Amino acid sequence: MSTTDQRFGLARTITLPGPLRLDGGGLLSPVDIAYETYGTLNAEGSNAVLVCHALTGDQHVASDHPITGKPGWWARMVGPGKPVDPERHFIVCANVLGSCMGSSGPASLNPATGAPWAMAFPVITIRDMVRAQAMLLDHLGVGVLHAVVGGSMGGMQALSWPATFPERVRAAVVIASTARHTAQNIAFHEVGRQAVMADPKWRGGDYYGGGQGVNGQNGGDPPAAGLAVARMAAHITYLSEAGLTEKFGRRLQARPDRPDGAKSFGFDADFQIESYLRHQGIAFVDRFDANSYLYITRAMDYFDLAEEHGGHLANAFRASKARFCLVSFDTDWLYPTPESRAIVHALNAAGAPVSFVELSSPFGHDAFLLESPEMNRVVDGFLRVGA
Numbered sequence: 225m226s227t228t229d230q231r232f233g234l235a236r237t238i239t240l241p242g243p244l245r246l247d248g249g250g251l252l253s254p255v256d257i258a259y260e261t262y263g264t265l266n267a268e269g270s271n272a273v274l275v276c277h278a279l280t281g282d283q284h285v286a287s288d289h290p291i292t293g294k295p296g297w298w299a300r301m302v303g304p305g306k307p308v309d310p311e312r313h314f315i316v317c318a319n320v321l322g323s324c325m326g327s328s329g330p331a332s333l334n335p336a337t338g339a340p341w342a343m344a345f346p347v348i349t350i351r352d353m354v355r356a357q358a359m360l361l362d363h364l365g366v367g368v369l370h371a372v373v374g375g376s377m378g379g380m381q382a383l384s385w386p387a388t389f390p391e392r393v394r395a396a397v398v399i400a401s402t403a404r405h406t407a408q409n410i411a412f413h414e415v416g417r418q419a420v421m422a423d424p425k426w427r428g429g430d431y432y433g434g435g436q437g438v439n440g441q442n443g444g445d446p447p448a449a450g451l452a453v454a455r456m457a458a459h460i461t462y463l464s465e466a467g468l469t470e471k472f473g474r475r476l477q478a479r480p481d482r483p484d485g486a487k488s489f490g491f492d493a494d495f496q497i498e499s500y501l502r503h504q505g506i507a508f509v510d511r512f513d514a515n516s517y518l519y520i521t522r523a524m525d526y527f528d529l530a531e532e533h534g535g536h537l538a539n540a541f542r543a544s545k546a547r548f549c550l551v552s553f554d555t556d557w558l559y560p561t562p563e564s565r566a567i568v569h570a571l572n573a574a575g576a577p578v579s580f581v582e583l584s585s586p587f588g589h590d591a592f593l594l595e596s597p598e599m600n601r602v603v604d605g606f607l608r609v610g611a
């Protein structure tokens with residue numbers, strides 16, 4: 225086990241013997257899980273909060289990211305005086321299975337060969353990620369969670385937790401999420417995957433150059449262009465038309481050779497939105513592995529909680545005694561409010577206690593990552609019950 229002190233969190237990577245039985249049929253063993261904890265588990269073991277991250281997030285929920293140097297992705301939600309508070313809670317955030325920040329994934333070494341798994345890594349599901357988290361909680365001595373909290377793909381895990389381990393969760397907070405991927409969601413992911421796989425540098429996933437790590441840190445030559453295009457397309461889905469119009473409109477990008485932002489009459493990034501998207505694409509490839517992008521988007525596309533429970537979403541929650549809190553954003557067209565409402569209906573049908581709020585924000589799906597005093601108030605109030 226390796227340990228690093230981070231500001232107020234504790235970062236570790238643990239290798240668990242497993243085996244982890246996967247929905248796709250195989251076994252994974254051993255299982256590496258990179259995680260951070262904040263705060264202390266109380267004597268009763270009743271204050272643990274598991275925070276689940278979205279597609280490209282990681283365990284650095286409230287500590288600086290080791291590659292980008294940016295603050296943790298949910299430092300607005302997790303920290304002293306925040307709704308998820310290390311003064312009151314024992315907070316656990318783990319890098320999901322299949323990702324690239326230390327947990328087992330295509331960029332990590334296959335113990336059978338000593339080389340990176342690449343596309344030999346098994347296809348995983350949201351439920352596999354949850355099972356791996358349960359193994360970590362066993363290791364940490366956490367029996368029952370006070371709450372599981374997540375947005376977007378993190379919300380899928382937060383829904384999957386009470387469905388998979390009904391006796392281990394007392395409350396679930398599901399933000400900007402869905403119980404199943406729609407055709408539109410799958411379509412956008414497929415565009416991204418094809419962009420990665422069409423890059424000649426993808427080479428069937430074997431681009432690591434013998435080393436593991438994010439995007440060529442150890443001498444590989446990753447499909448950076450394809451991954452950047454994938455991120456550009458995906459990033460549009462995380463925003464809203466109104467937000468884009470307000471932030472960029474049709475304004476032209478100022479550059480050293482054209483300080484007033486004149487049109488190039490070519491294919492430079494003339495518009496600010498083009499420049500912005502290119503920046504988002506380029507920045508992304510520094511911190512994320514292209515094969516992990518394939519595996520995690522696949523896991524999200526396969527997610528259909530009703531299908532896992534005989535075709536009826538309510539069945540997923542019948543064994544659970546958990547309270548649920550759902551939050552959606554009115555400009556989120558990726559996982560729009562009706563997706564959350566469908567979950568609420570299923571929870572009602574299952575007799576589960578549920579509160580639901582649609583918040584107003586101009587920022588689309590990624591609103592859950594931004595400053596939202598209303599979201600924080602809702603989550604804070606919900607987590608204080610039964611604490």
Ligand SMILES: CC(=O)SCCNC(=O)CCNC(=O)[C@H](O)C(C)(C)COP(=O)(O)OP(=O)(O)OC[C@H]1O[C@@H](n2cnc3c(N)ncnc32)[C@H](O)[C@@H]1OP(=O)(O)O
Nearest residue numbers: 277278279280281282297496497499500503507590593594
């Ligand atoms: C659990 C998880 O979800 S973890 C993963 C979450 N993190 C991400 O998704 C990271 C990428 N996503 C984003 O940045 C998202 O937009 C958010 C919601 C997380 C952040 O939103 P905001 O704080 O409003 O940032 P914004 O979208 O304006 O982007 C700012 C960046 O764009 C750059 N930018 C802004 N305008 C332009 C432009 N015209 N041309 C080029 N770059 C531009 C800024 O310089 C800044 O760059 P930096 O991030 O390298 O410092």
Ligand SMILES: N[C@@H](CCO)C(=O)O
Nearest residue numbers: 278279280281376462
């Ligand atoms: N923008 C976030 C949320 C996507 O659902 C991410 O990249 O993980």
